[in-house]
Amino acid sequence: MIEALYQTLEKVGYTHPVHPPFTHMPTGLLVGALIFGLISFLFRRPVFAVSARHCFVMALIFFFPTAFFGYTDWVHHYDGIWTFPVKIKLVLTGILALLLVIGIYLNYKRSPSMKSVLTIYFLAVLVVAGLGYYGGNLVFGSEKPVATEELNAGEKLYAANCGTCHPQGGNILNHALPVKNSTYLKTFKTFLVFNRKPQRPDGTKGLMPAIPPEKVSDAEMKQIYNYITHSIEGR
Numbered sequence: 001m002i003e004a005l006y007q008t009l010e011k012v013g014y015t016h017p018v019h020p021p022f023t024h025m026p027t028g029l030l031v032g033a034l035i036f037g038l039i040s041f042l043f044r045r046p047v048f049a050v051s052a053r054h055c056f057v058m059a060l061i062f063f064f065p066t067a068f069f070g071y072t073d074w075v076h077h078y079d080g081i082w083t084f085p086v087k088i089k090l091v092l093t094g095i096l097a098l099l100l101v102i103g104i105y106l107n108y109k110r111s112p113s114m115k116s117v118l119t120i121y122f123l124a125v126l127v128v129a130g131l132g133y134y135g136g137n138l139v140f141g142s143e144k145p146v147a148t149e150e151l152n153a154g155e156k157l158y159a160a161n162c163g164t165c166h167p168q169g170g171n172i173l174n175h176a177l178p179v180k181n182s183t184y185l186k187t188f189k190t191f192l193v194f195n196r197k198p199q200r201p202d203g204t205k206g207l208m209p210a211i212p213p214e215k216v217s218d219a220e221m222k223q224i225y226n227y228i229t230h231s232i233e234g235r
C-alpha cells in the first residue's frame, strides 16, 4: 500500500520524502496561533484571539496528514528502523496531539482563560520545534540508518574479500582474533587503517594480507564496515 504511493509519486518525478513539506503547515499555523494569541492578550484585541483559534484548529487538521506521511516516509526511506530521533519524534508527536486537543478544549470552554490557552500555544510551538530539530537530525545528521541496498553490497564485498577467512565474522586462521567485536571496528577510520596494514595485537605482521585500495576502494570498505557493524554485530 505504502510502496504503491511512493511508486506513483516517482512516476510523476517526485522522489523526495513527503513529510517535510507537510510539516510547514502545522508549524506555520502554530506559530501563527501563538503570535495572534499574544497580540490579542497584550493589546486586548479579542478579534485576534479568534484568528489564533482558527490557526490552531487548522494545525490540528494538518496534524493528521503530516503525521501519516511521517510514518510512510519512515517505512519507505528509513526501512522502519527505530533510531533515537525516530523514538523522540514519536513521543513528541503524542505530546503535540495531546496539546492540540487540550488547546481546542480550552478555547471552546464557556469562559476560556487566555493565559492557559497561550501556555498551550507556546508549548505546542516548542514541541514542533523539537520535532523539526530531530527531523533535521534524521535527514542531515549522522543518524541516517544504512539503506538495505548498501548492506547487500557490503555483504557481497565481504563474502568476496573477507569471508573465506572470516566466515560469520569469525576467524578460521586465528580464532582468538575474530572480526566480530574487534576493537578496530570502533570507527571506520581505525577499521580502514587496519585493513590497509593488518597486524597482530602485538604490532607484528600476522597472516592477514593487506587489502590495497586497488582491490577494495575506501568507499567499498565503508560498505563492508557498515555490513559488519549492522548485519554481523547488529549494532
Ligand code: HEC
Pocket: 158, 161, 162, 163, 164, 165, 166, 171, 173, 174, 177, 178, 179, 181, 182, 183, 184, 185, 194, 195, 198, 199, 200, 201, 205, 206, 207, 208, 209, 211, 216, 224
Ligand atoms: C587470508 C585470510 C584473511 C583475509 C582474506 C582477511 N583476513 Fe582479516 N584477519 C585474518 C587474520 C589471520 C587475522 C588476525 C591477525 C593476523 O594474523 O593478521 C585477521 C584480523 C582481522 C581483524 C582484526 C581482529 C582483531 O581484533 O585483532 C579485522 C577487523 C579483520 N581481520 C577484517 C578483515 C576484513 C574486513 C577483511 C576483508 C576486507 C579481511 N579481514 C580479510 C585473516 C584474513
